[in-house]
Amino acid sequence: MKNLIAFFNILKKDINNYYLKPPNISWGIIFPLSWTLMQLLRCPDSNILELLPGLISTSVLFGTTSMLAVTITFERSGRSFERLLLAPISLNTLMLAKITGTILFGIFNAFVPVIFAGFFIDLSGVNWLMVFAVVFLIAVTSSLMGLLVAVSVEQVFEAQTLSNFFRFPMLFLCGLFIPVSNLPLFLRIVSYCIPLTYGADLLKGAINNNNILSEKLSFSMLIIFSIALFIISRYNIEKNKSK
Amino acid sequence: MINIKNLTKKYDDFTAVDDISLTVKKGEIFGLLGPNGAGKTSTINMMIGLFFPTAGEITINGIDVIRQTKKAQTVIGIVADESNLYNEMSGFDNLCFCGALYGMNKKQRELKAKQLLKQFNLHNTGNKPFKAYSKGMKRKLTIAAALIHCPEVLFLDEPTTGIDVESSRQIRELILELKNQGTTIFITTHYIEEVQRLCDRIAFMVNGKIVACGTVLELMNSISYNHSVHLTVDKNPQNFILEFEKRFEGSSAIAKDEKSLVITSKEKIPLLEILNFFQEKEIEVYQARQLHPTLEDVFVKLTAVESAILKKEKEKGDQQ
The missing domain is CATH 3.30.70.1560 (Alpha-L RNA-binding motif)
Incomplete structure (x- = not known):
């Protein structure tokens, strides 16, 4: 019960302090909208439905990794994160509370292009349950990658730099812009080591019915990535205590 | 109440805390005095479970801090050397949030937050955001936040560094009030006057070692003087x-x-x-x-650290 009280209050604090701030809300809307408009301006004849998996993935990836890496690094530099570490709550509860706000922010980000697309095309053929599940898992893995970055650096600018170091390669290697099968063998191996590859493929299946990998495999891989990233992040925080 | 045995902390080749042992009795104010870099913050960080020690044992109220960190954290309150509350939140919300971290329900934490704001004379500014507070007010609210769950032991790391004289005096009065209420208090500082005014017992720490420990009188008598x-x-x-x-x-x-x-x-x-x-x-x-020799004279004689170094650090802290 005590852990639950702490969990909800950390989540509430993060939402009020960071995610519901006007700059973040506007960023959360403007960023996915800009991506959508960029794609439409580049190829005015393109099928919006074809673009949607990429736009959703990009929005979730950038929204979650940026927010968590920045908020935790910001709290660490102001030493308020220390206050959370010193509270008598388990590290798992603390980590879950911190990533839950980001996951919700990522889900919000993901549905901005969907709502935008809804004004232009018929979305009735989309498997929404699947889309929601996949968006959730992409948000979980991306948030945990953001957490991994946040606990590894000291300053906000370092968090942004390190995030971009893996975000952009991931975007181009996950099969959204270049099909994974067209990549050289080495990059194909790298691609299958990226959680977004499985998320993007599942979204393609849920929206356009043109996934390449089996749904079972992709879901399993996303869950494995989530658990592994959680364990690594936890280990990193514990390791900092021993330093 | 607090027992430390052979505590050591090493950062690669550098030994920050070198095999120290000390005991703090229930209800006393214990001061750890030393210049910057003496190992005071490393010691306190191990005592509150923020860092793992390289070697040694720490127990608080019979609880092993290293093995039962979370249990030990339920009985301690911590004031870091920086006022580390949330800038965007009001004083009242900050206190309530800290109460929630200790599992207090809404009614309990709101009641306690109101009491603390009154006790710390911050009730008129409780609705203002933390960032609008003066340095002294921030420090007082940070101490109040550490008391939200009624801890048995309070750790204060440099409680009056960088704040005005009036706020420092108020904080010292609050610390004495807490002692009278039965709270055990552990203070680290580099202000000699502060430990002399507040502490029942004092330990001098230099280069990671405790070089002397006792009451002010015991420390005075431990040196021969003209x-x-x-x-x-x-x-x-x-x-x-x-x-x-x-x-x-x-x-x-x-x-x-x-x-x-x-x-x-x-x-x-x-x-x-x-x-x-x-x-x-x-x-x-x-x-x-x-x-008579002052505590400063005793400190200089026992530690071979010039008091000018401590004074310089005090001035530096006050300017920040």
């Missing part, structure tokens, strides 16, 4: 210094100005004998004051 008397007289003391030194063998007299002098001796000279000497010489003594 007996000194300061006299204010009606005639220039320079004229009778030699005669005085001849009469009281082993003493030395130094004129401070035209109307005062300081007499120093290994063995104590009874004040009456000194006064008789001056009476014989028809010199009127306006004032005679025995000089």
Whole structure:
């Protein structure tokens, strides 16, 4: 019960302090909208439905990794994160509370292009349950990658730099812009080591019915990535205590 | 209450805390005094479970801090050397949030937050965001936040560094009030006057080691010092210094100005004998004051750290 009280209050604090701030809300809307408009301006004849998996993935990836890496690094530099570490709550509860706000922010980000697309095309053929599940898992893995970055650096600018170091390669290697099968063998191996590859493929299946990998495999891989990233992040925080 | 045995903390080749042992009794204020880099913050961070020690044991209220960190954290309150609350949140919300971290329900934490704001004289600013507070107010609210769950032991890391004189005085009064309420308090600081005014017992820490530990009186008595008397007289003391030194063998007299002098001796000279000497010489003594060593003198003698270093650090802290 005590852990639950702490969990909800950390989540509430993060939402009020960071995610519901006007700059973040506007960023959360403007960023996915800009991506959508960029794609439409580049190829005015393109099928919006074809673009949607990429736009959703990009929005979730950038929204979650940026927010968590920045908020935790910001709290660490102001030493308020220390206050959370010193509270008598388990590290798992603390980590879950911190990533839950980001996951919700990522889900919000993901549905901005969907709502935008809804004004232009018929979305009735989309498997929404699947889309929601996949968006959730992409948000979980991306948030945990953001957490991994946040606990590894000291300053906000370092968090942004390190995030971009893996975000952009991931975007181009996950099969959204270049099909994974067209990549050289080495990059194909790298691609299958990226959680977004499985998320993007599942979204393609849920929206356009043109996934390449089996749904079972992709879901399993996303869950494995989530658990592994959680364990690594936890280990990193514990390791900092021993330093 | 607090037991530390052979505590050591190493960062690669550098030993920040070097095999220290100490005990803090229930209800006392214990001060850890030392210059910056002495190992005070590393010690406190291990005691509160923020860092793992390289070696040694720490128990608080019988709870092993290293093995049962979360259990130990339920009985301690922590005030870091920075006021680390949330800038966007109001004073009241900050206190309520800290209460929630300790699993207090809404009613309990709101009631306690109101009590603390009143106790710390912050009730008129409780709705203002933390970022709008002055440094002194921020410090007071940070201490209040550490008390939200009624801890048995309070850790204060440099509680008055960088804040104004009035706020420092208020914080010192609050610390004494907490002691009277039965809270055990562990303070780290580099302000000699602060430990002298507040602490029941003091440990001097230099280069990761505890070089002395005891009450102010015990520490004063632990060093040998010369007996000194300061006299204010009606005639220039320079004229009778030699005669005085001849009469009281082993003493030395130094004129401070035209109307005062300081007499120093290994063995104590009874004040009456000194006064008789001056009476014989028809010199009127306006004032005679025995000089005792200060805690600063004791610190310098025991640690070989010049008090000027501590003063410089104090000034630096006050400027920040």
